[in-house]
Amino acid sequence: xxxxxxxxxxxxxxxxxxxxxxxxxxxxxxxxxxxxxxxxxxxxxxxxxxxxxxxxxxxxxxxxxxxxxxxxxxxxxxxxxxxxxxxxx
Numbered sequence: 001x002x003x004x005x006x007x008x009x010x011x012x013x014x015x016x017x018x019x020x021x022x023x024x025x026x027x028x029x030x031x032x033x034x035x036x037x038x039x040x041x042x043x044x045x046x047x048x049x050x051x052x053x054x055x056x057x058x059x060x061x062x063x064x065x066x067x068x069x070x071x072x073x074x075x076x077x078x079x080x081x082x083x084x085x086x087x088x089x
Contacts, residue, residue, distance in 0.1 A: 015049050024045035027039060
């Protein structure tokens with residue numbers, strides 16, 4: 001498998017285990033989720049991340065692309081989701 005897809009401003013890569021906790025925190029925050037039907041508990045958030053990752057893997061196989069399955073966007077130079085400094089106050 002190849003590495004992340006990189007542009008001048010963005011890096012797209014697969015989910016990492018340390019992405020799940022901060023993703024769950026975002027999904028549990030009523031202010032973040034105000035335009036969604038409801039907040040998500042940890043198990044549902046983890047299942048959503050797993051489903052997104054699996055869908056991107058299947059899409060890659062279906063289209064036989066050389067690029068990796070991409071689900072976690074990151075701005076170049078940005079801290080990983082797991083870094084507490086990357087969260088909004």
